[in-house]
Amino acid sequence: xxxxxxxxxxxxxxxxxxxxxxxxxxxxxxxxxxxxxxxxxxxxxxxxxxxxxxxxxxxxxxxxxxxxxxxxxxxxxxxxxxxxxxxxxxxxxxxxxxxxxxxxxxxxxxxxxxxxxxxxxxxx
Amino acid sequence: xxxxxxxxxxxxxxxxxxxxxxxxxxxxxxxxxxxxxxxxxxxxxxxxxxxxxxxxxxxxxxxxxxxxxxxxxxxxxxxxxxxxxxxxxxxxxxxxxxxxxxxxxxxxxxxxxxxxxxxxxxxxxxxxxxxxxxxxxxxxxxxxxxxxxxxxxxxxxxxxxxxxxxxxxxxxxxxxxxxxxxxxxxxxxxxxxxxxxxxxxxxxxxxxxxxxxxxxxxxxxxxxxxxxxxxxxxxxxxxxxxxxxxxxxxxxxxxxxxxxxxxxxxxxxxxxxxxxxxxxxxxxxxxxxxxxxxxxxxxxxxxxxxxxxxxxxxxxxxxxxxxxxxxxxxxxxxxxxxxxxxxxxxxxxxxxxxxxxxxxxxxxxxxxxxxxxxxxxxxxxxxxxxxxxxxxxxxxxxxxxxxxxxxxxxxxxxxxxxxxxxxxxxxxxxxxxxxxxxxxxxxxxxxxxxxxxxxxxxxxxxxxxxxxxxxxxxxxxxxxxxxxxxxxxxxxxxxxxxxxxxxxxxxxxxxxxxxxxxxxxxxxxxxxxxxxxxxxxxxxxxxxxxxxxxxxxxxxxxxxxxxxxxxxxxxxxxxxxxxxxxxxxxxxxxxxxxxxxxxxxxxxxxxxxxxxxxxxxxxxxxxxxxxxxxxxxxxxxxxxxxxxxxxxxxxxxxxxxxxxxxxxxxxxxxxxxxxxxxxxxxxxxxxxxxxxxxxxxxxxxxxxxxxxxxxxxxxxxxxxxxxxxxxxxxxxxxxxxxxxxxxxxxxxxxxxxxxxxxxxxxxxxxxxxxxxxxxxxxxxxxxxxxxxxxxxxxxxxxxxxxxxxxxxxxx
Numbered sequence: 001x002x003x004x005x006x007x008x009x010x011x012x013x014x015x016x017x018x019x020x021x022x023x024x025x026x027x028x029x030x031x032x033x034x035x036x037x038x039x040x041x042x043x044x045x046x047x048x049x050x051x052x053x054x055x056x057x058x059x060x061x062x063x064x065x066x067x068x069x070x071x072x073x074x075x076x077x078x079x080x081x082x083x084x085x086x087x088x089x090x091x092x093x094x095x096x097x098x099x100x101x102x103x104x105x106x107x108x109x110x111x112x113x114x115x116x117x118x119x120x121x122x123x124x
Numbered sequence: 125x126x127x128x129x130x131x132x133x134x135x136x137x138x139x140x141x142x143x144x145x146x147x148x149x150x151x152x153x154x155x156x157x158x159x160x161x162x163x164x165x166x167x168x169x170x171x172x173x174x175x176x177x178x179x180x181x182x183x184x185x186x187x188x189x190x191x192x193x194x195x196x197x198x199x200x201x202x203x204x205x206x207x208x209x210x211x212x213x214x215x216x217x218x219x220x221x222x223x224x225x226x227x228x229x230x231x232x233x234x235x236x237x238x239x240x241x242x243x244x245x246x247x248x249x250x251x252x253x254x255x256x257x258x259x260x261x262x263x264x265x266x267x268x269x270x271x272x273x274x275x276x277x278x279x280x281x282x283x284x285x286x287x288x289x290x291x292x293x294x295x296x297x298x299x300x301x302x303x304x305x306x307x308x309x310x311x312x313x314x315x316x317x318x319x320x321x322x323x324x325x326x327x328x329x330x331x332x333x334x335x336x337x338x339x340x341x342x343x344x345x346x347x348x349x350x351x352x353x354x355x356x357x358x359x360x361x362x363x364x365x366x367x368x369x370x371x372x373x374x375x376x377x378x379x380x381x382x383x384x385x386x387x388x389x390x391x392x393x394x395x396x397x398x399x400x401x402x403x404x405x406x407x408x409x410x411x412x413x414x415x416x417x418x419x420x421x422x423x424x425x426x427x428x429x430x431x432x433x434x435x436x437x438x439x440x441x442x443x444x445x446x447x448x449x450x451x452x453x454x455x456x457x458x459x460x461x462x463x464x465x466x467x468x469x470x471x472x473x474x475x476x477x478x479x480x481x482x483x484x485x486x487x488x489x490x491x492x493x494x495x496x497x498x499x500x501x502x503x504x505x506x507x508x509x510x511x512x513x514x515x516x517x518x519x520x521x522x523x524x525x526x527x528x529x530x531x532x533x534x535x536x537x538x539x540x541x542x543x544x545x546x547x548x549x550x551x552x553x554x555x556x557x558x559x560x561x562x563x564x565x566x567x568x569x570x571x572x573x574x575x576x577x578x579x580x581x582x583x584x585x586x587x588x589x590x591x592x593x594x595x596x597x598x599x600x601x602x603x604x605x606x607x608x609x610x611x612x613x614x615x616x617x618x619x620x621x622x623x624x625x626x627x628x629x630x631x632x633x634x635x636x637x638x639x640x641x642x643x644x645x646x647x648x649x650x651x652x653x654x655x656x657x658x659x660x661x662x663x664x665x666x667x668x669x670x671x672x673x674x675x676x677x678x679x680x681x682x683x684x685x686x687x688x689x690x691x692x693x694x695x696x697x698x699x700x701x702x703x704x705x706x707x708x709x710x711x712x713x714x715x716x717x718x719x720x721x722x723x724x725x726x727x728x729x730x731x732x733x734x735x736x737x738x739x740x741x742x743x744x745x746x747x748x749x750x751x752x753x754x755x756x757x758x759x760x761x762x763x764x765x766x767x768x769x770x771x772x773x774x775x776x777x778x779x780x781x782x783x784x785x786x787x788x789x790x791x792x793x794x795x796x797x798x799x800x801x802x803x804x805x806x807x808x809x810x811x812x813x814x815x816x817x818x819x820x821x822x823x824x825x826x827x828x829x830x831x832x833x834x835x836x837x838x839x840x841x842x843x844x845x846x847x848x849x850x851x852x853x854x855x856x857x858x859x860x861x862x863x864x865x866x867x868x869x870x871x872x873x874x875x876x877x878x879x880x881x882x883x884x885x886x887x888x889x890x891x892x893x894x895x896x897x898x899x900x901x902x903x904x905x906x907x908x909x910x911x912x913x914x915x916x917x918x919x920x921x922x923x924x925x926x927x928x929x930x931x932x933x934x935x
Contacts, residue, residue, distance in 0.1 A: 108242075109195075109239065
């Protein structure tokens with residue numbers, strides 16, 4: 001069975017590495033991006049099955065990423081947003097732009113896996 | 125003059141004489157220093173960048189290992205376990221290097237902030253397991269304050285509870301950063317930390333620090349707070365303040381007396397917190413103390429106290445609030461006092477600012493204002509009070525929104541005392557009776573001086589309509605004494621007044637205009653009218669005839685129909701009717717339409733030879749058969765599987781049964797009768813034998829006739845056959861045999877005809893099967909040739925008859 005492809009856009013390399021390890025251990029094929037430019041390049045090449053993105057990223061914020069995916073690429077790929085606690089306004093904006101779910105920092109990797117599974121199941 | 129206007133330059137500053145070599149020396153010196161500084165900056169910057177890069181690379185190298193350690197489980201595969209052990213050995217080696225230790229600590233601390241749940245627990249466990257907290261302990265002994273603070277933070281974040289005793293000593297540190305970090309650490313690491321902190325802290329606890337400590341306690345799962353009232357007696361006012369906040373946060377309402385006592389505290393912040401707590405716990409006993417301390421408080425606190433009185437006070441406190449509103453205090457205090465009055469007694473103070481008086485409002489004469497009378501006197505009195513207050517407030521500054529004449533109760537009582545007696549007020553609804561309207565208009569008569577005669581009003585439960593009826597009837601009885609109410613109640617009510625008074629002017633005008641119409645009557649000549657009618661009728665009949673002629677004269681064009689073997693049905697659909705030439709082209713069916721219709725029509729069935737023979741046989745049975753064919757048909761129906769044939773068999777059975785049912789007693793003829801006319805004596809004898817075996821009531825009649833035959837042999841044979849046939853038939857239907865024998869009409873009826881009420885095909889089938897079995901038995905007795913079921917039927921006998929005849933003739 002083909003592995004589901006996830007794109008993880010997180011500027012914190014340590015957290016990205018930790019989440020990447022956990023997601024791969026759960027059976028997903030994860031592409032890592034540390035900034036918005038990389039994300040844009042990767043999306044141009046291939047659209048993943050699900051995108052996990054931090055809201056605050058250099059060059060290309062999470063909100064811009066959602067807008068790019070939804071309005072320019074016209075893709076309905078599920079997007080899960082990672083936001084810092086107390087960043088509710090950004091979360092609401094993300095939902096307005098078309099984010100499917102959000103998870104706040106500090107992140108529970110187990111919770112993230114559950115949310116990813118749920119979104120992928122919804123999209124099938 | 126010119127000299128006066130000319131300026132003279134006077135050298136006030138003399139330039140010191142500096143040696144040029146010295147200047148050059150200084151230039152070189154400063155340039156050298158600049159180079160040294162720049163070099164140093166570049167060196168350190170490069171070193172820091174290199175170090176940072178090195179740290180980043182190390183982090184990149186170590187982070188997957190850390191992830192593996194965190195997410196490692198005992199259920200991992202052998203390969204994973206092997207990698208885990210290798211990494212463990214590798215990390216143990218790394219820990220010997222300070223730089224690597226620092227990087228590893230840094231990674232764990234960073235991740236600690238970003239993750240939660242089980243991952244966080246694993247991370248903390250890994251930190252302790254690797255012995256990195258030992259480094260934090262070392263930091264606590266550093267002479268540099270920021271290193272100490274960093275060490276305390278590290279131990280707090282990694283929840284090293286063993287470090288509690290080491291951190292406690294920093295709680296009264298002179299360095300505020302260390303002290304604050306130690307406070308947070310103590311409160312975080314152990315539940316009893318807050319108690320120790322409140323007992324021992326000597327320094328000021330900043331507002332921010334209090335909020336942080338509250339947040340730490342709030343997020344501390346399973347924290348059991350101590351009774352914070354114990355620290356209300358602390359000599360450190362910041363501790364008292366924090367204790368009050370903690371009491372409010374954890375809703376510890378067991379310190380009412382202390383809270384009331386704290387209202388008298390010098391510190392306004394403590395008073396403020398105490399008021400919050402008292403309001404939160406609804407300590408009504410605190411109202412008197414609040415009133416007492418009110419006068420010594422600042423404006424803000426006064427407002428707070430009034431808010432508390434509004435929440436905790438009752439009507440007894442309104443007087444105090446009114447007094448405050450009267451005093452020359454800050455307008456916000458007065459406003460709050462009025463607000464508190466309205467909170468305790470809603471709507472007791474009404475708005476007064478920019479409210480116009482209603483005294484000068486002129487109401488049109490035809491408008492009756494009832495609303496004012498329905499309002500309660502008390503409300504009216506309050507309004508009056510407000511009006512008075514408004515007058516007062518107009519004299520004062522605009523900054524005071526409400527200026528109330530506070531003895532409202534007195535105002536109300538005064539208003540009531542000025543009013544007329546209640547009994548008189550109740551009679552306000554009565555009409556004023558005057559001698560004449562002119563007197564009233566002239567104002568000669570004072571209404572108040574009029575003598576009013578009151579009559580007793582009896583209350584009843586009757587409706588207004590009933591009362592009106594009673595009044596009218598009462599009047600009528602007064603007019604005609606002797607007639608009782610009951611006796612005239614059936615009569616319609618007659619209004620005595622002139623109708624003109626009832627009708628409006630417009631109605632009158634309308635009636636008058638109708639009456640005034642001039643009516644003109646026209647004479648009709650009957651003869652002339654008759655002629656006109658006849659003319660119209662004649663014209664109509666001519667038109668009808670003309671139309672009929674036109675239809676008859678229309679040319680009908682017939683087209684030949686080419687009937688194809690397959691598509692004849694389709695062609696029939698399009699037989700063209702004669703119609704006008706111009707419309708025909710449009711109405712002609714197109715090929716597509718024909719194809720569409722063809723696809724709907726089912727294709728004809730084609731049968732094989734056997735089926736065709738069977739269908740022909742069924743057709744013959746239908747034409748010539750009778751009830752004796754039913755057993756054969758029933759068996760055939762059982763064996764048949766094709767729905768079309770089954771349907772056909774059912775139809776044949778139904779047709780036969782219908783014929784039996786419709787039998788009205790008309791005489792039946794024997795099938796042998798016709799054969800007898802065209803055959804010789806031998807053949808007649810054979811036929812008589814056949815009659816014995818297969819004959820029925822019809823053959824009984826025929827044999828009875830043959831008894832009188834001219835030929836003796838035939839006659840004797842007929843007698844014998846008749847006797848045998850009757851015996852057979854009596855066995856078939858023993859009950860009716862006698863009657864059948866006596867009554868030929870009765871004997872002609874089929875036994876099945878008796879059960880014609882039962883239309884169920886299955887019932888018939890059973891009976892026929894029974895009859896079939898009986899027939900078979902009889903055939904065996906008379907040694908008939910019927911071996912098969914088909915032989916049992918008359919048709920099969922007829923089919924086999926020529927063969928038998930030929931066989932007989934051939935010997």
